[in-house]
Amino acid sequence: MARWTPGARDRLQAAAFDVIRARGFDAVTVAEIAEAAGVTERTFFRHFADKREVLFDGQSTFVTAVAEAVAAAPARHDAVAAVRHGFDAAAEMFPDERRPRSRARGAIIAADEGLSEREAQKMRSLAVSIAAALDGRGVPEPEASLVARAAVGVFEVAFAAWIAEGETRGLREIQTSLFDRLGALLAG
Structure with missing residues (x-):
């Protein structure tokens, strides 16, 4: 196998998605993922700490991007508008060409209880980061946590819709649409 081949990280992720979807997360080894990607195990471990990290790569980047965008929202924005601003910025991280990979990732996570818990932990971390960003904007508790958790719920429902078969909207x-619908529901 070639050393230092370009694109190894992307190939490892693509190979992991393919192999894990075919056989299940627990049935696949790092060695099998590396072989499918045409690299060594050592190369795998240069890019990822373990096989779970292949699926959760970019988690901290995403959480940071949302929280920073919430913090940087225009001063005139209330808590809800600031959070919407944060998720609008985060949506840029998921262009339509990323949808097939996100669908594959979603199917893998949904099929494994441990991975589903890790995904839920990621969402809790996101809510905490958003609440902290809102606190930095002067939003008191419990309002900061309520808005953050509701916004994460909107994101989860939106993301599930985005990766659904047949969905074409960005x-x-x-x-x-979901933030607007939630606002209408809460307004009574």
Whole structure:
């Protein structure tokens, strides 16, 4: 196998999705993922700490991007508008060409209880980061946590819709629609 081949990280992720979807997360080894990607195990471990990390790569980047966008929202924005601003910025991280990979990832996570718990932990971390960003904007508790958790719920529903078979709308469009619907529901 070649050393230092370009694109190894992307190939490892693509290979992991293919192999894990075919056989299940627990049945696949790092060695099998590396072989399918045409690299060594050592190369795998240069990019990922373990096989779970292949599926959760970019988690901290996403959480940071949302929280920073919430913090950077225009001062005139209330808590809800600031959070919407944060998720609008995050939607840019999920262009339509990323949808097939996100669908594969979603199917893998849904099929494994441990991975589903890890995904839920990621969402809790996101809510905490958003609440902290809102706190930095002067939003008191419990309002900061309520808005953060509701917004994460909107994102989860929007993302599930975005990766659903047959869906053609962009993530931002779906999020906007769901935030509007939630606002209407809460307004009574």
